[in-house]
Amino acid sequence: MRIVEFDRIKEAVCAMCGQAACDLPDDVLEALKNARQKEHSELGREFFDQYLQNSEIARKERLPLCQDTGFAVFFIKMGSEVMIDHGTVSEAVNAGVREGYKKFFLRKSIVADPLFERKNTFDNTPAVIHLEQVPGDKLHITLAPKGGGSENMSALRMLKPSEGRQGVVDFVVNAVTSAGGNPCPPTIVGVGIGGTMEYAAYMAKKALLRKAGEHSSDDRYAQLEAEILEKINASGVGPQGLGGEITALAVNIEFHPCHLASMPVAVNLNCHTARHAEVEL
Amino acid sequence: MKKVLHTPFSESDIRALKAGDRVVLSGTVYTGRDAAHKRLCAMLDNGETLPVDLAGQAIYFVGPCPAPPGRPIGSAGPTTSGRMDAYSPRIIRQCGLRAMIGKGDRGEGVKEAMKEAGCVYFAATGGAGALIANSIIEAEVVAFDDLGPEAIYKLELKELPLVVAIDAEGNSLY
Numbered sequence: 305m306r307i308v309e310f311d312r313i314k315e316a317v318c319a320m321c322g323q324a325a326c327d328l329p330d331d332v333l334e335a336l337k338n339a340r341q342k343e344h345s346e347l348g349r350e351f352f353d354q355y356l357q358n359s360e361i362a363r364k365e366r367l368p369l370c371q372d373t374g375f376a377v378f379f380i381k382m383g384s385e386v387m388i389d390h391g392t393v394s395e396a397v398n399a400g401v402r403e404g405y406k407k408f409f410l411r412k413s414i415v416a417d418p419l420f421e422r423k424n425t426f427d428n429t430p431a432v433i434h435l436e437q438v439p440g441d442k443l444h445i446t447l448a449p450k451g452g453g454s455e456n457m458s459a460l461r462m463l464k465p466s467e468g469r470q471g472v473v474d475f476v477v478n479a480v481t482s483a484g485g486n487p488c489p490p491t492i493v494g495v496g497i498g499g500t501m502e503y504a505a506y507m508a509k510k511a512l513l514r515k516a517g518e519h520s521s522d523d524r525y526a527q528l529e530a531e532i533l534e535k536i537n538a539s540g541v542g543p544q545g546l547g548g549e550i551t552a553l554a555v556n557i558e559f560h561p562c563h564l565a566s567m568p569v570a571v572n573l574n575c576h577t578a579r580h581a582e583v584e585l
Numbered sequence: 586m587k588k589v590l591h592t593p594f595s596e597s598d599i600r601a602l603k604a605g606d607r608v609v610l611s612g613t614v615y616t617g618r619d620a621a622h623k624r625l626c627a628m629l630d631n632g633e634t635l636p637v638d639l640a641g642q643a644i645y646f647v648g649p650c651p652a653p654p655g656r657p658i659g660s661a662g663p664t665t666s667g668r669m670d671a672y673s674p675r676i677i678r679q680c681g682l683r684a685m686i687g688k689g690d691r692g693e694g695v696k697e698a699m700k701e702a703g704c705v706y707f708a709a710t711g712g713a714g715a716l717i718a719n720s721i722i723e724a725e726v727v728a729f730d731d732l733g734p735e736a737i738y739k740l741e742l743k744e745l746p747l748v749v750a751i752d753a754e755g756n757s758l759y
Contacts, residue, residue, distance in 0.1 A: 371659065
């Protein structure tokens, strides 16, 4: 067994909160620069220039890229030989979020009750934590802060298997284009196909973590990604929904075995400020 | 060419703007998101005086990050305006609001009120919160402090770049 200290997890998470909020990952930056070259709309290009300027200011002045510093969503791979000296991984992560959102002046965006009081918890907890056990003695933590504007444009449908490939294309393209400017396009489109209802949604979110420019390792799904991306970008929604060629930067599909009666499809969008940070302890 | 604008606005200032115009805006604006709008409308229902006078003014749909030391405000980009569609027509008609700043399309009810009363909708750049923060030179909470980031702030803008997304004739870039 290998002991990982509670405080070490907490401190790592705290640092990641600041890093994720202020430093746009290089792959996203590169994708934005490439997309700007392809954008013909004059206004669209102005928006791309502002995105790039924004990322420079955020990095240099340590200001969050976006005021919506998000729901703190974690994907954690915990080695089966890892033990924490006290408490649980969830407690350590929440302690790190509480400290990080305060220390780096990030917005606290979580309300305690979704329907009635909607009172802010004022420390951005609780985080959403997806925990997976893997072989080995390492603890791998990925933080993907998720803004509300893009999250609100999510979609899920239990398609009939007979609707097939075309059914998936139509559903995803429609979800993205009908979202218009709300999710801050150009977006990264996460798609989960298969599994159960909640597992499809989980895959759609997980798909957002893929590095920009990487495609599905399965050729059939990689082709599907390309076709959906082309159709989305032919819609003319454009940057900020104000017209142009580039509505999405990437379409990332994850898939999973499913019930013989079902074909769940979930869509989760990430704004152009596609933030994530990771650490291995 | 960018049009240089300063708040407060007259009706003729607003009716002269056309969808697609690039603008730089300076002067005082008030922030407000759905929670603040809901309270403002409840106060109107009860015949109470609102904590801010919105006549001729602009509301910026934003919930900013806390101000780091030495700065008036943290990151401060626009939120999705559609969530205010339930409240905006009333604020426009009853309070004399002349401009809204946000991101994303607006509903028909909002556009009707904008045409009728003379109000414009500016798009700020969603996801450019750090850049926008550099156009905000002063900030103070003026109402609903308990709402945290959703409180009403009074902001002093200096040359904030915007686009007229929907004008007072109902022409829209969306």
